[in-house]
Amino acid sequence: MALDARIPAREDAASRLLDKGMQPQSTAPGQTAEHFRQKVWLTWALLCALLGAGFYELHLDFGYVGQKLPFLLGIRLSPDGFIQGAVLTVFVTGCSMICAWMIAVLTALGRLSRNPVAFAIATFYASLFRGTPLMVQVLIIYLALPQVGVVLGGLTSGLIALSLNYGAYLAETIRSGLMAVPAGQREAAMALGLPRWVASWKIIAPQALRLIIPPACSLFVSMLKDSSLVSLMGLWELNFLAQSYARSSYHYMEMLLAAALIYWGLSIVFELVQVRLERRFGRGVVARGRHAAGPRNG
Amino acid sequence: MTLNIRLRRLIASSLAFVLACVPFAHAGTTLDRVKRTGVLNDALMESYPPFGFIDTDNQLAGFDVDVAKAFAARLGVTLKLATPGWETIMSGQWQGRWDICICSMSPTEERAKVLSLPVRYYSSPAVLTVHKNELLIKTVADISGKRVGVGMGSSYESYVNKTLVIPGAAPIAYPFRNVLAVPGDETVNFRNLALGPGVRLDAIISDFATAKAAVEASHALKIVGPVIYAEPNVVATEKGDAEWDRTVARIFNEMKADGALAKISQRWFGQDITHDGP
Numbered sequence: 001m002a003l004d005a006r007i008p009a010r011e012d013a014a015s016r017l018l019d020k021g022m023q024p025q026s027t028a029p030g031q032t033a034e035h036f037r038q039k040v041w042l043t044w045a046l047l048c049a050l051l052g053a054g055f056y057e058l059h060l061d062f063g064y065v066g067q068k069l070p071f072l073l074g075i076r077l078s079p080d081g082f083i084q085g086a087v088l089t090v091f092v093t094g095c096s097m098i099c100a101w102m103i104a105v106l107t108a109l110g111r112l113s114r115n116p117v118a119f120a121i122a123t124f125y126a127s128l129f130r131g132t133p134l135m136v137q138v139l140i141i142y143l144a145l146p147q148v149g150v151v152l153g154g155l156t157s158g159l160i161a162l163s164l165n166y167g168a169y170l171a172e173t174i175r176s177g178l179m180a181v182p183a184g185q186r187e188a189a190m191a192l193g194l195p196r197w198v199a200s201w202k203i204i205a206p207q208a209l210r211l212i213i214p215p216a217c218s219l220f221v222s223m224l225k226d227s228s229l230v231s232l233m234g235l236w237e238l239n240f241l242a243q244s245y246a247r248s249s250y251h252y253m254e255m256l257l258a259a260a261l262i263y264w265g266l267s268i269v270f271e272l273v274q275v276r277l278e279r280r281f282g283r284g285v286v287a288r289g290r291h292a293a294g295p296r297n298g
Numbered sequence: 299m300t301l302n303i304r305l306r307r308l309i310a311s312s313l314a315f316v317l318a319c320v321p322f323a324h325a326g327t328t329l330d331r332v333k334r335t336g337v338l339n340d341a342l343m344e345s346y347p348p349f350g351f352i353d354t355d356n357q358l359a360g361f362d363v364d365v366a367k368a369f370a371a372r373l374g375v376t377l378k379l380a381t382p383g384w385e386t387i388m389s390g391q392w393q394g395r396w397d398i399c400i401c402s403m404s405p406t407e408e409r410a411k412v413l414s415l416p417v418r419y420y421s422s423p424a425v426l427t428v429h430k431n432e433l434l435i436k437t438v439a440d441i442s443g444k445r446v447g448v449g450m451g452s453s454y455e456s457y458v459n460k461t462l463v464i465p466g467a468a469p470i471a472y473p474f475r476n477v478l479a480v481p482g483d484e485t486v487n488f489r490n491l492a493l494g495p496g497v498r499l500d501a502i503i504s505d506f507a508t509a510k511a512a513v514e515a516s517h518a519l520k521i522v523g524p525v526i527y528a529e530p531n532v533v534a535t536e537k538g539d540a541e542w543d544r545t546v547a548r549i550f551n552e553m554k555a556d557g558a559l560a561k562i563s564q565r566w567f568g569q570d571i572t573h574d575g576p
Contacts (some may be wrong), residue, residue, distance in 0.1 A: 078356070079357050248347050
């Protein structure tokens with residue numbers, strides 16, 4: 001429990017990243033957690049410096065990057081008054097995330113269902129959308145649906161494609177999480193006389209979420225970058241702007257690197273959220289895990 | 299676009315689908331829509347400088363944009379620009395998403411099958427660009443067995459593959475064989491060519507204006523040989539509205555006749571590329 005009590009005092013980003021998932025279960029003899037953290041910071045700083053030195057060698061035009069940064073970040077609106085750049089990227093990812101989550105829960109329940117039709121629909125959907133490329137799905141939804149009378153805007157098409165694609169992947173993640181909760185948990189809840197939905201919501205879901213969150217967050221980080229495919233439909237998101245500026249001005253490296261760094265920054269935010277969620281849903285379990293791991297490694 | 303309009307459109311196009319056995323279910327819709335809404339939806343490329351690009355103020359700019367502005371002004375409607383991917387434009391199933399594409403499109407037989415190409419608005423020759431240290435490639439006859447960069451899905455790709463047929467023009471000569479076409483983004487191709495002769499590409503076939511802009515930007519390229527073929531560029535519309543096509547052609551011919559197009563051309567290229575003969 002001493003380890004857990006220390007956790008809320010940590011505020012810096014790196015140590016948050018290090019927490020739980022990334023920190024080894026046990027430190028080597030004689031090495032305190034403080035030492036470990038310092039060395040990690042140092043290594044990060046060195047790697048960042050190396051990366052920075054690499055960029056410096058490219059002789060980039062930082063003035064041009066500075067000039068385009070407000071547009072890339074989406075602080076300014078696009079010519080037709082819509083959000084653009086990183087803000088649009090985050091908007092598309094956020095909306096798709098919520099929809100994907102809902103689709104995935106339904107699909108996972110269908111996969112675990114005893115109803116053959118529900119099972120068939122869930123497996124068919126998951127197989128179809130995991131088995132075809134996202135870009136093909138985006139184009140089919142945008143170009144083929146109009147031929148049967150459904151004309152969707154670029155943003156709507158993009159959101160639907162991303163949600164359906166990632167919903168299929170997420171469904172498998174959720175299913176594995178649900179299946180990993182021992183059957184005894186539900187049996188115990190039933191034995192205590194809890195109604196089915198209370199057992200699901202209060203007993204099964206929190207335990208499953210602990211297992212679902214790390215892979216689900218990985219999926220969302222990946223979705224953040226795949227959201228660039230909506231640029232096919234003329235949406236001015238981060239990747240679209242970076243490419244267009246690059247082509248319009250012939251400042252290729254500057255724009256690509258700027259976009260890469262912004263995507264990276266956004267991913268780091270996602271990772272920090274992940275750490276918080278993991279900590280929240282891992283209460284109690286992780287403390288035991290660490291104590292149990294101690295003798296094995298130490 | 300309000301939900302109401304979208305809903306109405308959805309119902310309208312659902313009905314159209316139900317009645318799909320009737321040919322030209324959409325006949326007359328584009329002109330009606332433009333008149334009713336007072337908005338012209340124009341699709342164009344945002345990464346095709348100097349015809350279409352995003353300028354330092356984050357606005358769409360270029361020759362195509364100025365032509366679109368002039369056209370919309372003559373029509374007396376508001377111009378709304380969209381920048382969908384080339385493949386979504388070329389699919390031809392616009393379903394009312396865009397009214398017109400003033401987007402430097404070269405007419406080909408394949409394109410004429412899926413889109414209506416009512417009028418030419420400029421003509422710019424196809425040229426050969428090589429690295430400035432290139433010694434062997436002097437004309438298009440020297441590209442046999444070489445790697446030649448072309449815009450993906452462009453008329454230049456068809457040319458290198460010897461399948462280009464410009465409707466109404468004389469057949470094109472292909473004085474080369476076994477050319478390895480490297481389709482890709484045109485600006486990326488120019489970057490690859492600038493790495494050195496034969497490093498990733500040996501040559502690029504492209505429009506003269508885009509080649510000139512790339513040569514000026516990189517200082518490592520040169521345009522060689524005579525003009526390969528004269529290439530007309532047309533305005534595209536969705537198939538099925540002959541009256542809209544006539545209106546588009548009439549206004550463009552007016553702009554050619556009174557020198558409005560020539561003025562835009564002078565501003566961007568220092569010469570008039572809008573006089574293309576027939």
